Amino acid sequence: xxxxxxxxxxxxxGFLEKNIVCLPRSPDGKTDLxxxxxxxxxxxxxxxxxxxxxxxxxxxxxxxxxxxxxxxxNLGICLPVDWVWRGEKVLENFDEVLLLNGNPLYEEHNxxxxxxxxxxxxxxxQLPQEW
Numbered sequence: 001x002x003x004x005x006x007x008x009x010x011x012x013x014g015f016l017e018k019n020i021v022c023l024p025r026s027p028d029g030k031t032d033l034x035x036x037x038x039x040x041x042x043x044x045x046x047x048x049x050x051x052x053x054x055x056x057x058x059x060x061x062x063x064x065x066x067x068x069x070x071x072x073x074n075l076g077i078c079l080p081v082d083w084v085w086r087g088e089k090v091l092e093n094f095d096e097v098l099l100l101n102g103n104p105l106y107e108e109h110n111x112x113x114x115x116x117x118x119x120x121x122x123x124x125x126q127l128p129q130e131w
Contacts, residue, residue, distance in 0.1 A: 002045055004108040004117060009050040009060055011104040014075055016061060016086070021046050022078040023070075024104040040079055042068045047108075047117055056092035057113065061085065062120055085120045 007021065015021055021040070040046070044065045050058040063081035070077045091113065108114060118126070 002043060003041070004114050005040055005044060005046045005105060006108045006113075007046060007048050007105050009048055009058075012048045012061075015048065015081070016083055018073070018075070018078075019081055019083060020071075020073065020075070020078040021063065021065065021081045021105075022073070022076040024076075040065055042066065045117060045121075046081060056090050059089040059091065059117065059120065060087070062117055064125065084122050084125065087120075089116065089120060091116055 005021075007015070011024065012021075042065055046063045046065060047059055048061040050060060061083050062085040063083040066080040066082055068079075070079050072078075108117075
């Protein structure tokens, strides 16, 4: 099963241009793994977001992780990503209040957000209609 990882937009500078996603760093410069629920793996979905507290979630880009093996870059420890969708999709007016996670990188568990991300993916990532 694929996991979904959200990245706050201001923490994602350079990710789109370099086709990567990097693990966050703590203030002392070390890789900060405390905010990650489970490790990011090949074929997991990552998305770049911008949040307006208690009102809306703006999805800016969606990518698919291409490898389990990280590489070192000037941005830190990174994984290659195919950014398959770019734009702006605003999610609001849910029956529940969106819990907007402030961590730089986190695993997304909200099924409504996951469903919206799946709907934005290109056809080759969609389930066949018979499902």
